[in-house]
Amino acid sequence: MDKERILEKSRKENKNQDEMERQIRIEGESFSVLITMLVGIFLLAWKFVHGEEYHDILAMFWCTSTGCALYRWVIRGQKSQVWIFAVSLALLIYNLVKYLIGA
Incomplete structure (x- = not known):
């Protein structure tokens, strides 16, 4: 029984760590776009x-937006x-x- 409890606790810690890494990555991406x-x-x-x-500045802005959307679509699988x-x-x-x- 003790072994099962330790394994369950380890699984929860790993899941929490994965969620924290995911949150940090999302915040980093959002900050760079901002x-x-x-x-x-x-x-x-x-x-x-x-x-x-000003079309050069707009091209750079839309390039960033295109890159972020492509990354989220292809790598993360977000079809939206x-x-x-x-x-x-x-x-x-x-x-x-x-x-x-x-022009």
Whole structure:
């Protein structure tokens, strides 16, 4: 009986450790996307105030969004990310083309 209790306690500790690692990974991903978004907003505002083209900043933002959605769809298997990936990819391509042709 003691052996079973020890094994059960060990399983619970392992499960708690796995959940904690998962939570840390998700928070790290969210933080990096948040920082990218905040810097992008700052650069967009700067370029808008100074009358400069801003499609390069939007392309970088949508690149980050596309990458995150692709990672969550392919690696994590979150099928709901397909739509976010598709929209992000379309906006990425649009802003890249606008930036490259200089419009």
